[in-house]
Structure formats: C-alpha cells, structure tokens
Amino acid sequence: xxxxxxxxxxxxxxxxxxxxxxxxxxxxxxxxxxxxxxxxxxxxxxxxxxxxxxxxxxxxxxxxxxxxxxxxxxxxxxxxxxxxxxxxxxxxxxxxxxxxxxxxxxxxxxxxxxxxxxxxxxxxxxxxxxxxxxxxxxxxxxxxxxxxxxxxxxxxxxxxxxxxxxxxxxxxxxxxxxxxxxxxxxxxxxxxxxxxxxxxxxxxxxxxxxxxxxxxxxxxxxxxxxxxxxxxxxxxxxxxxxxxxxxxxxxxxxxxxxxxxxxxxxxxxxxxxxxxxxxxxxxxxxxxxxxxxxxxxxxxxxxxxxxxxxxxxxxxxxxxxxxxxxxxxxxxxxxxxxxxxxxxxxxxxxxxxxxxxxxxxxxxxxxxxxxxxxxxxxxxxxxxxxxxxxxxxxxxxxxxxxxxxxxxxxxxxxxxxxxxxxxxxxxxxxxxxxxxxxxxxxxxxxxxxxxxxxxxxxxxxxxxxxxxxxxxxxxxxxxxxxxxxxxx
Numbered sequence: 001x002x003x004x005x006x007x008x009x010x011x012x013x014x015x016x017x018x019x020x021x022x023x024x025x026x027x028x029x030x031x032x033x034x035x036x037x038x039x040x041x042x043x044x045x046x047x048x049x050x051x052x053x054x055x056x057x058x059x060x061x062x063x064x065x066x067x068x069x070x071x072x073x074x075x076x077x078x079x080x081x082x083x084x085x086x087x088x089x090x091x092x093x094x095x096x097x098x099x100x101x102x103x104x105x106x107x108x109x110x111x112x113x114x115x116x117x118x119x120x121x122x123x124x125x126x127x128x129x130x131x132x133x134x135x136x137x138x139x140x141x142x143x144x145x146x147x148x149x150x151x152x153x154x155x156x157x158x159x160x161x162x163x164x165x166x167x168x169x170x171x172x173x174x175x176x177x178x179x180x181x182x183x184x185x186x187x188x189x190x191x192x193x194x195x196x197x198x199x200x201x202x203x204x205x206x207x208x209x210x211x212x213x214x215x216x217x218x219x220x221x222x223x224x225x226x227x228x229x230x231x232x233x234x235x236x237x238x239x240x241x242x243x244x245x246x247x248x249x250x251x252x253x254x255x256x257x258x259x260x261x262x263x264x265x266x267x268x269x270x271x272x273x274x275x276x277x278x279x280x281x282x283x284x285x286x287x288x289x290x291x292x293x294x295x296x297x298x299x300x301x302x303x304x305x306x307x308x309x310x311x312x313x314x315x316x317x318x319x320x321x322x323x324x325x326x327x328x329x330x331x332x333x334x335x336x337x338x339x340x341x342x343x344x345x346x347x348x349x350x351x352x353x354x355x356x357x358x359x360x361x362x363x364x365x366x367x368x369x370x371x372x373x374x375x376x377x378x379x380x381x382x383x384x385x386x387x388x389x390x391x392x393x394x395x396x397x398x399x400x401x402x403x404x405x406x407x408x409x410x411x412x413x414x415x416x417x418x419x420x421x422x423x424x425x426x427x428x429x430x431x432x433x434x435x436x437x438x439x440x441x442x443x444x445x446x447x448x449x450x451x452x453x454x455x456x457x458x459x460x461x462x463x464x465x466x467x468x469x470x471x472x473x474x475x476x477x478x479x480x481x482x483x484x485x486x487x488x
Contacts, residue, residue, distance in 0.1 A: 077367065137172065222466060227256070231267060253308075278297055390411075435450060
C-alpha cells in the first residue's frame, strides 16, 4: 500500500477512535459526582425524562409536569432535614416572611362563602386610610369574585397582594350601617347587608409587627420585649421598642425569645450588638470559602442606637421552641455574662442555611452551609442516635403542641435558671401573645380574659432574678473603701 493511500485510510480510523473515546469519557464523566457533591448521571436523567414524556399512560398538564420536576429537584438536595428545593409558590411566601414586608393592603382576612371578611386593619395602613374597617366583607378584587368556601386563605391573600404602588379595585359590603369602629369585633355575617361600594386601595410595603413590648411588675418598672421571629425589619423594630422603654425609664429588661425559631442572622447580631460594646457575637464555619465569618459587636458611644449600659439588669427567657438565631442571641449574651438565661433548654439548631435564588428568578435552593458557634466555641446541634441532624420542630396546629424528637445527646443551650411551664399556663401564654398581635392590627383581643399584665411562671422567675440583681446593685459598694493609714 502506498504511503498516501495508507494516510487516507488511517486518518478516518483515527478520527473515529478519538470520537469513540471522547464519547465514552463524556458518558463516564456524566455519571461521576462533582468533587464533594452528590452523584448525578445526566444520561440516565435524560432517558427517564424522555421515557415519561413519550410513554406515560396519561398526558401530563403543564402544572403536573412542573410539580414532578420540583419534586425531583427537592429529592436531590434533601441531604438533611434542613436542605430543600423551594418551588416558585413557596419561594414567594418565603420572601414575604423573611423580608417582613410585601406589597399589600395591611389587613387580616378570613375567607367566607361570599368573600373575604376583614378581621383587622393595620393602623395607618393603606386599607385603613381607604376607610376599610374590621367587619367589612370584600366581595371582589379587580372584578374577580372572592366568594367560595373552597378558596384557600393563601390563594385569597395572593389576589390582594402585588407590587407596591399598584392599585386594586375592591367591591366591599358593610355588614351593618356605619360599619365597625376600629378595634371593635367584626360584625356578624348574618347582619342586614347594605349596598355594595367600590373602594380603590393602593398597595404599599406592609410590615407586619414582629416585636412586641409591654411593662410588667408591681411598679411597671420592668420592660418586656418579645421578638416573635428575626426578619430584615427586626433591627428597626427592636431599636424603636428598646429606645422607647429607655426614654421612659426602667429598672430592668426582659428579652423574650420563647417560640422564636430563628430567621435572618443579621437581625440577631444587631440585637446582641445593642448590649455589647465589643467582642465576638457569633462565628460561622463551613466548607466553602464564603461560609466562614466572625460577627463582632461595635461600640456606639451615644445616640438612639447606643449600647445599653451593662448596669441595667437584663434577663433572656427561652424555651424548647427557641432555635437558630434565637440561640445565637442567647448564647452570645450568656457567654459574655451580659444576661442570665431563664426558662427551658433551647431546641438545638446551630446550623446556617443559605437560600440561593436560581438564575430564572422564581425558585431557590436551600442548603446548610455552616455551623453556628457561640463566642466561647459552643455548638449544640440536635442529632439522632445515628448522628444525623434532627429536623425542625413542627409548627403547632389548632392549639396542639408538637413534640420534639428524641435526641442521642444533650442539645441546645442550658439556661442559668431552669423554669418550666404547665400545659394550662402554656395555653394561656399563647393566648396572651395572640392579644399582643391583635392590638397591633387595631382589632379586638381574641382572648380578653387574659390581660396584658398577666405574668407566667417563667416570666415571674425572670422578674425574681432581676429583683435579686437590683438588690445586689444596692448593697454593692460603688467605690473601693479607703485604704487604712500606714503605720508610722
């Protein structure tokens, strides 16, 4: 065979061989995990997807196809109970809850057969300024009927929400002539209806309250600040509550973090920063370079955001439902000996979750990226007997308390002063908190039999601790005694 002929034969054979090798490498590579990541086989995934599309007995609707896709992604990232994929509908709700704000009307609603009954209107909010009051019935929004018992509350609320600055045209029926006065109980649905009226409300950024303040004690000299969750608006709300109490004068302070399951870390760091002039607040450590950080307190000498003097007696109340960012606050203040913890052992969630929005913009991935460590290096993550993480405490429904899963070892922060609550007292406490939230919406209290001055056993023990600190401050010398004269 001539050299030129051999060359022409060998080149195609070589190209075919290289193409085969490259194809095999690509197939093998697709079935290998990324370094440090979970296994993924692109070829198998494509085959399954195509097989379902071509041969499944029923043709799937676009929603069914999307739901199947979301479930598949969620299963892939469910590496522990705190990791998941957040589909579009849930992601919108998450953005509203963690940001603590949304474009809405500032009302609390309840779906009924003929529409949405207004249970409360945020004072100064867009709906209240438009003349809507508790008891009004919203029949339609932008021409769409809101009636129907099958209408879920989330779906109904979504019809009223939207971009801030946008207007929504409502058809409203007053249950009684003259309507209900702000703060009054909603009028009964069977009251004689009046003519429908059209109301145009411009949506605004609505900030549902998450920080509640009251004064307790025989002389009302102790301030209680309860943070229900940590949101992006928490720093401003907390500063407003704390500065208001300080301006009025108080002998002691109680920070109530019971049933606060966490939220935005920066909100927790800000709260601690108000009570520390310097020092570490919390450390987070993870595998990725950006998952390691130390948050420190910053001294502020004067002004409305100044640090609270360490001479003010200060107690933090926690329980088994206090988790995550709540434990950051409690752990930092306990380590720095700035405050005593009173109540029950906290839940034990010392994990940092990061939510990253998918480039398409309407969904996200939530992964555990770091662990929390208190200033002294403590981290008490709740674990099963096999070492895996225990999932978050389920939310209570219909007043039924969820039970925490058993753990292999002690989890959570141990209070300096232990105090539990009985079942009846716990129920009464939840009713008191409902009343606090009702007041912020300008509506009648859900449980008028529970006064805002009521003190439960855990808060009572916190007041006793404060009273002891005040007593010690009175008998503690303010200056060292003079030195005895030197003998001559």
